[in-house]
Amino acid sequence: MKILSEKIGVIFSKIIPSPNAWTTISLFFAAFGFWSLLKNNLLIGLILFLIAGLFDKVDGLVARTLKKETPLGAFLDGVIDRYVETFLFLGLFLYVSQAKADFSLMDCFWFFLLIFGSLMTPFIKAYADHRKLITDPDKLDKMKGFFSRAIRLGLIYFGMLFSLFYPDSLMSFIIVIAILSNLAVLQRIRLAIKLI
Template sequence: MLKASFRDRTRGVDVRIGILFSKLRIPPNVWTVLSLAPALGGFMALYNGSLAWGLLLFFFSAFMDIIDGTVARVTDSVSNLGAFLDGVVDRYVEFTLYLGLYFYLRSTPEVLLSHHLLFLFLLFGALMPSFITAYADHRHVIADPEKLRNIGGLMERFERLGVIYAGMLFGLADPVYLTYAVILVAVLSHLTALQRIFYVIREG
């Protein structure tokens, strides 16, 4: 998974960020909730046709999402509740991003599918991988927590957002690049869901 590799390579930077922002004495869970504010601002920017401001504000939201985890680790306040809250807020931020992109792209030329169908395909694809993992755990199909952690896949949240942000960046030159990024994420998200289904069947 790219996220784990990225975290390993930036561990020293993570610690410095955590130490710096822990001095503000803001609890990690508060940082988590606060990351919704720039995401909502990013949605409004995209809704009003500003891709540059949308990208900047969603980047800021992503940075705040990094802060909560680093502060939690530095202050030894990592908790199951914090991980739960982080995951829930992450999904709201991601949905807000996709909804904003829908409004931004609906006035641009369609590629392969209508914008309505494309974003339904994207949302369902983004939802299914985490649902499959959670449902396999809920039904005790895979009892080994280590196997669940290693379920992986082509396009997890970290990769989805990376491709989307790259598409937004190139979309500043031509929105069609953003549309291509959305299509790529949608297709690979569904392939990731299939990967996880087969993994659960094999390991269950």
């Protein structure tokens, strides 16, 4: 797996030798994915967000290949990750609100909970570090929640794919992911207090 990652890093570093450029490209694909969902095209939206996710991984591989790993690159990657997720969740909100005949205030609540949980999960760790609540890097590394971003997005993408065949199922995925995301937030808060 490591050898494959290195080869991918070499290939993409020859196309565009800038990790930050690949990070930015992922944002553009996410923006087009948002537009596709707004236009009720779930399949194209899914494909575009998957491509955005691919390029989000490519930036790190290119950075390691070219030995260009920098604090600025890590900062931009984290910020754009939040934009990509927000594009995805707002796009799904607009898609479901148009596709679901009985879309209700309760559905809005679940989407709010989903966005809140997805943004708060990384914030807890970053804020614990920023406020010097936890200064030991090893302890900070232990603040990984059980429901990581990769798992969260993977489940969302699976839900989008599944709903192409069973349209009414998408909201169920949203509810489950919203609950798990916020449980992950509570877990990280507990870990932060425990690791002081």
